[in-house]
Amino acid sequence: MSHAKYMSILKLDEHELRSRRAFFELTDEDLTRLASLRPHAERWTSKVVEEFYALLLGHPETREILRDDAVVRRLRKLQSDYFLGLFSGRCDLDYVEDRLRVGTAHERIGLAPKWYIGAYRRYLQLVHDMLYKDLPADQAGPAFASVMKIVSFDESLAIDTYIAANLETLGRHQAAIRELSTPVIRVYHHVLLLPLVGAIDSMRAQQIMESVLLRIVEEQAKCLIIDIAGVPVVDTKVADNLIKTTSAVALLGAKTILTGISPQVARTIVQLGLDISTMHTLSKLSDGLELAFSMVGKSVRDKV
Amino acid sequence: MKGTIPVLRLGDILLVTVHIDLEDDIAHVLQNDLLVAIEKHGSRGLLIDISGLDMVDSYVARVLAETGQMAKLMGAVTVLVGMRPEVAATLVRMGYAMGGIRAALDVEDGLALLGYQLRPV
Amino acid sequence: MKISILSHKAMQITSEDDVVLVRREVRALAQGQGFDSFATAAVTTAASELTRNVFVHARSGEVDIDVVSDGRRNGLRVTFRDKGPGIADIDRAMRGGYSTARSLGLGLSGSKRLVDEFTLQSIVGTGTTVTFVKWKPF
Numbered sequence: 115m116s117h118a119k120y121m122s123i124l125k126l127d128e129h130e131l132r133s134r135r136a137f138f139e140l141t142d143e144d145l146t147r148l149a150s151l152r153p154h155a156e157r158w159t160s161k162v163v164e165e166f167y168a169l170l171l172g173h174p175e176t177r178e179i180l181r182d183d184a185v186v187r188r189l190r191k192l193q194s195d196y197f198l199g200l201f202s203g204r205c206d207l208d209y210v211e212d213r214l215r216v217g218t219a220h221e222r223i224g225l226a227p228k229w230y231i232g233a234y235r236r237y238l239q240l241v242h243d244m245l246y247k248d249l250p251a252d253q254a255g256p257a258f259a260s261v262m263k264i265v266s267f268d269e270s271l272a273i274d275t276y277i278a279a280n281l282e283t284l285g286r287h288q289a290a291i292r293e294l295s296t297p298v299i300r301v302y303h304h305v306l307l308l309p310l311v312g313a314i315d316s317m318r319a320q321q322i323m324e325s326v327l328l329r330i331v332e333e334q335a336k337c338l339i340i341d342i343a344g345v346p347v348v349d350t351k352v353a354d355n356l357i358k359t360t361s362a363v364a365l366l367g368a369k370t371i372l373t374g375i376s377p378q379v380a381r382t383i384v385q386l387g388l389d390i391s392t393m394h395t396l397s398k399l400s401d402g403l404e405l406a407f408s409m410v411g412k413s414v415r416d417k418v
Numbered sequence: 419m420k421g422t423i424p425v426l427r428l429g430d431i432l433l434v435t436v437h438i439d440l441e442d443d444i445a446h447v448l449q450n451d452l453l454v455a456i457e458k459h460g461s462r463g464l465l466i467d468i469s470g471l472d473m474v475d476s477y478v479a480r481v482l483a484e485t486g487q488m489a490k491l492m493g494a495v496t497v498l499v500g501m502r503p504e505v506a507a508t509l510v511r512m513g514y515a516m517g518g519i520r521a522a523l524d525v526e527d528g529l530a531l532l533g534y535q536l537r538p539v
Numbered sequence: 540m541k542i543s544i545l546s547h548k549a550m551q552i553t554s555e556d557d558v559v560l561v562r563r564e565v566r567a568l569a570q571g572q573g574f575d576s577f578a579t580a581a582v583t584t585a586a587s588e589l590t591r592n593v594f595v596h597a598r599s600g601e602v603d604i605d606v607v608s609d610g611r612r613n614g615l616r617v618t619f620r621d622k623g624p625g626i627a628d629i630d631r632a633m634r635g636g637y638s639t640a641r642s643l644g645l646g647l648s649g650s651k652r653l654v655d656e657f658t659l660q661s662i663v664g665t666g667t668t669v670t671f672v673k674w675k676p677f
Contacts, residue, residue, distance in 0.1 A: 334527075
């Protein structure tokens with residue numbers, strides 16, 4: 115996923131930026147101070163990047179992730195830019211976008227948040243030591259405070275990146291599950307079959323209706339067979355959903371045949387007083403198929 | 419006042435394509451145009467193509483159902499064609515039944531329903 | 540979870556043309572948020588029903604259309620406000636039992652089934668406020 119997409123998923127706009135900076139107490143004064151430290155930072159860059167990757171490469175699990183030399187080379191360059199970026203003196207949407215680009219690159223190679231946060235801690239330690247070495251103590255203190263603010267701010271963006279990536283994956287998985295759980299099969303020209311398996315709650319019922327309607331248009335189906343042999347419980351709600359689906363299917367000019375009605379289900383339907391007279395109902399799927407064929411003008415015959 | 423929705427005649431079938439929002443004036447004028455046409459041509463079938471509608475609320479649904487009832491009184495069978503999946507789903511979820519109007523996937527199926535077959539030339 | 544407002548649009552309802560305008564705005568926002576065709580149709584239809592209700596029963600009113608977020612997902616929140624006669628028996632109206640003027644019968648109960656959250660406040664003689672939220676499906 116591109117960093118631009120992350121920005122829109124995370125709703126990182128001016129409003130959010132202002133709000134987050136305020137919470138992290140990252141003021142313009144801090145930014146000015148950071149900008150003034152830039153000359154020092156340029157001197158520290160190569161050492162910081164070295165130690166950053168020494169940490170990652172020195173730890174077995176992170177070393178595994180950084181196996182590919184080409185990847186490591188590219189990341190080192192990004193890290194250099196990243197480190198200097200902390201001292202750019204700006205924290206606007208462009209800055210945020212830059213940070214997300216780095217976060218995205220790391221997320222793509224599977225560097226989990228814990229490694230990220232651990233690495234940030236190393237960063238802070240390094241910068242702390244360098245600040246106190248290069249500057250008098252009364253300046254080093256406030257300088258480090260500013261560095262902490264912007265590093266924390268960046269950490270929050272890195273975590274957001276992981277969250278956005280996970281949300282996106284979750285969404286895709288949900289879509290896949292929806293497709294798998296509503297396998298509408300085209301068994302013949304203009305005849306569709308939907309074998310339902312498992313419990314049908316109202317959300318699944320809605321997904322089923324939507325999938326079915328889309329397929330009817332796609333296949334120009336005249337007949338939909340819904341087989342419920344695999345549905346464990348058929349109560350008022352399930353029956354109601356089946357009736358709704360039948361009505362919607364009828365509005366698209368197609369007929370619904372319900373098959374797989376077991377003795378228990380037949381008993382339940384009558385005892386509950388459910389009215390499913392709008393549907394053709396049958397016990398066996400094979401009978402349903404024959405009925406569907408006849409509805410589209412075909413018949414099943416023995417071979418002579 | 420003649421309406422903005424054209425009514426086409428195919429033998430003794432009338433075909434009307436609704437492609438804009440059916441708000442008050444337009445709805446009543448359309449109904450009137452249709453009934454006048456049914457009388458004039460002795461039409462026995464009416465196809466209302468709503469494939470252009472991405473939304474049918476209870477008002478539009480009522481207009482369509484009433485049109486069907488009025489046409490029936492004058493001896494014409496009405497078939498709604500081309501309802502979009504999302505429109506069908508919404509109507510059903512709202513609990514709105516279309517008042518006995520027949521439906522077909524497209525104009526060709528609608529004609530078949532009315533007893534006509536389109537044959538290759 | 541706290542709701543934050545990402546965008547806001549206020550519209551006036553003074554004529555039947557406004558039903559179409561409100562519908563267009565809601566549809567555009569739904570599509571902009573990536574709602575699929577089913578969700579878009581549902582939210583647009585609910586908005587159309589409720590706007591028409593306002594016009595038919597109160598002759599005029601206001602609609603607020605907000606894009607909202609609960610921190611995890613986005614949604615559309617639409618509020619309809621009128622200073623009309625109000626609804627005496629809310630339960631009956633919500634059951635779809637009313638058939639006084641043209642659409643009220645199904646407008647309320649039907650719309651409720653199309654959205655995720657639905658609240659109605661009405662005081663006879665003062666007016667009615669209806670708010671619904673439809674979240675973007677995952």
